[in-house]
Amino acid sequence: MARIARRSGNPTRGCGVSLMTMRASLAVPWLLAASALAVIAADREKPVDTGFSLRGQVVDGVSGRPIRDVELRLSDLHWEQAAEPTASDSQGRFVFSGLTAGEYILSGDSPETGQVFLDELPEPGMAYTIEIKPEEHEKVVVFRIAPRIAIGGTVRDEFGDPVERAVVTFRRPAWEDRRIVLVEVQEVTTDDRGRYRAGRLPPAGYVVCAGAARSGPGAPMAATSGPVDFASRRAPRVYTQACDPDLGGSQPAWLKVPAGQQAEVNLTLVPVPAVSVLGRLRNLPLASGLGVRLVRDSDFSGEPALSTSTGQDGTFAFRGVLPGHYRLEADTSWQEPDGTRKSLMVRLPIEVGSAGLEWIEAPLEPAGVIDVVLHSLEGERISPEKVQLGLRPTVAGSGNMQWAQPDPPAPFRFSALAAGSYRLVTRTTETTCVESAMMGEQDVLHGPVKITPGMTARLDVTVSRDCGGIKGRVVQDGKPVPGAKVLLLLRGTARQPDDFLADYANAQGEIQFAGLAPGRYRMWAWRVDSFGSFVGPANLDGAEEQSAVAQVDRGKLVAIDVPLLRPEGRPR
């Protein structure tokens, strides 16, 4: 069954990485290309049966006409080059020979399209895999590439003057970490006329945002008409981002641009009052400066944090900060003379108001450490490669997921944990499932993990190879729904989903999850509209009654139909 390749910082059930890097600049495809075209080491083992081939044709996704001169690359699930690149001929045809049975990722690259992956999925950063089964020595695919779209326009300031070198970002909605976020897929800058143009965008729903170029750590400063008093620098006005559609609406909306079309989006930057965030880090280990970050709790995935450095006395100052919810972060670590590693950190949620200036006292506190010990229910030796463990902050958007790292002789260790409440996230191979996770007497598989400053603890994780699975079929009115997004709740509730898996149904509307411990599981399925009319529920709590419930037993694969969720939101 074809699966989704995705990069989340750690592999998902043995899959490789994904395309999250595609949200970066145009240079990224070249980086991916360079790495993919690295000369195959001569000492790599040759597969046993290389008599398989992948044959196909590249065609226009709208007209069906063949497309020539598309550079085609085939990668394995670890994004390693699986075959020498080739190019489509005058009829759009291509072939990769000398392959082994297995799963691959196919991508095409041309000046007109940039890098495109087979069967583009509605969510950015995702790609289907191609499975070559042992019984099919020649796999045939049709690589449909929808004509790209272009979005252009003009960015002006509050006076109507063009804004030069404004940064214009193009974001697509995605359901990520229990909420809808806007993922940046491309960035351009305006010219001296304030004009910008982004071609080679996949047809989809977009939010286009523009911001003035930054010259310092704070938001870009707006000018003040004179006469001006020098003291007025204490209350600067800064340019915030202007977006179209406006993000302040009650209902999310996206700009839909069909394949091969262009759109004109003009934006006006308007300055707003900004404040400064001043404060002091306490408990600095050394009389030296330390980097401090101000991370905004934003709907924009990957929005850069504001950064500055403290003085030797620990004081810091962020200027030109927009009001909002933030998290103050700082970290430092060092090695003691006896070789032990010490860490101090601060993760302080703060509310920046629109009036006045604030003084923050932020104490650096010792980080928490958790050592992980693996046990086998069957009494066997467990390879650490079969299990991945993470800690996700209980409150969505309040911090980043932390994954346990190998720490010989212990299999894993969580180091540098900030104080707070977390939920355990588990990922295993298809033949392994997590039975329990205990910190002392506390069940942290079904309950929170509470970290206090300087805490050291041991986490005992028991796994088993006697697992079950779910074979689901997404249906609507009794008919299968191909390509639907499926969410499997591993632990938690619809109101507070702690750990979940997300995947896409195949062409037959089927989805399979393996490596599940016995228990009851809820599943939801929804159809993601490629134009962003619907990318997922704003929260699962309101959709609980639309879930499918499966009882998983050991060694068994339970079949279940998952009804398609009724969409929310509205298209533009």
Added chain:
Amino acid sequence: MNRLCALPLVWGVALLAGPPLEIAGRVIDAQTGAPVARARVSITPSGSQSDEIVVLTGDDGVFDLTGVPEGNYQLSGERVGYLRGFQNVQSQPVPAAADAKPVSLAIRLTPQAVIEGAVVDESGGAVPFANIQIYRRVAIDGRRHAQFVSEAQTDDKGSFRIFDLAAGAYCIGVTVSPAGMRLRELAYPPVFYPNSPAMANAQFVDLRPGQEQQIRIRLPEPVPAHEIRGQVVPPLEGAGVQLRPADSVAVGGPSSFAPQYSDQKTHTFKFTGVTPGVYAIDVTALLDGQQRRATTIVTVADRDIAGIRLELPGQTTLTGTVRVEGQDAPPRSAAMVALHSSSGQFGASVQADGSFEFRNLQSDNYRVVVSPGGAAYLRSAWQGGRDVLQYGLTISAETPPSPLEITLGSPGGTVEGAVALRDSVQTDFMVVALLRRAGNAMVLEKQATVSGSLSAGTASSINDRPPVYGGMRFTLQGVAPGDYLLFAWPAEAQVEYADPEFARQHDDLGKPLTVTEGAKVTVNIDRALFLNQP
């Protein structure tokens, strides 16, 4: 836990003592003198970037900032369509009983030049995402070079626009490497506007301030392309390999005209899509803590090239001494000796005993540059019985080089004066250059930069660059005895004084003077070259 404390605001910037002042000025168009409305003027106290304030000019181009503490300020003005302009302001103390005094000044903004155009293929079709490189004709040490300025890409319609250019002469190069075409072993050779395969034959486009130049570049037919494969010897972690045209006359900029693929495990490299021509492959690596570089010339004709070995060369040490003629003693003032080559510039300090040492020199041809310091001047530099000032310094890593012997004369002469142009030409910075004849060309002896923005008797230096003297007055010390011509030109002018044509055209416009040992010559310059020219 959030702690909000209502403590008094602390800014971290001590307000300077003294009465408040007002900084008022006007932003004007440097070409027409017209006021520039809605220009952004950033005002920052020197050494305190966090206290920046940005003000906007009115319709009359005037900006006005009140309540300014005493101190030095850096101002920059910007407006869409103009190059950024800068000013330094020194506030003056005001008697306590007086009201705040305004400080007037002008920030001149020069209109930007723009190159806009399109790239089409051999069939006239738009070429999206072609790489555009812009080079500007500059004069370095009086010689013409093409210096890389910026690069851009055509958009999906094959169009491009490059703005924020200063006036000057520009060359435009285009490289295209379509992915699919590369795999079919075809590629477009690099092309320089309008249709030259090499920069040496390219047409330079002259741009004046405010000019928008439209150009269209048509790519030639794609040609069979090939691969170059090789290996770095010895294998080194982190070695960087780049490919460039061997006849490139450019200074700086992107070096690679073909995609490069390398395997850090086997230390092999492969360039694909290389069109026929002569190329240089540069390898740089860190070895024994030193940056090493080697270049190999490769000619690509009609087939792939394999088996290239990039070997890093050995290094050697050059020692030397500096003596003052007639004194048989080292110079009293700090002297510096530098070696310039195509690989870079290398400097050595002269010790108290007059000795100096260059370590880790690679085989190359070098130019010896001596900064005597104080009132001394350079008389000669010999190595192995060879006059290196005339013939250059050749170093071979295989053979230990003979010591470099440098002789200074002291005291040199002094040339001082002022630039007072006949016409009231508005230009902030002027270069005063003392040239002497060498055959049918000119050689620079000394130069200084003067400014009318700074007060007379002051000098401003940024980042170890030569100081700029205020009040349009200059002093050139340590001048070797001889006959000279003194010139002045705008600081932004690119003057190719080493070109014999310069001497032929401008010989009679320089102020002739003769300098003798220890003597002072005073001369005023009332004419300047290249005013109001790109």
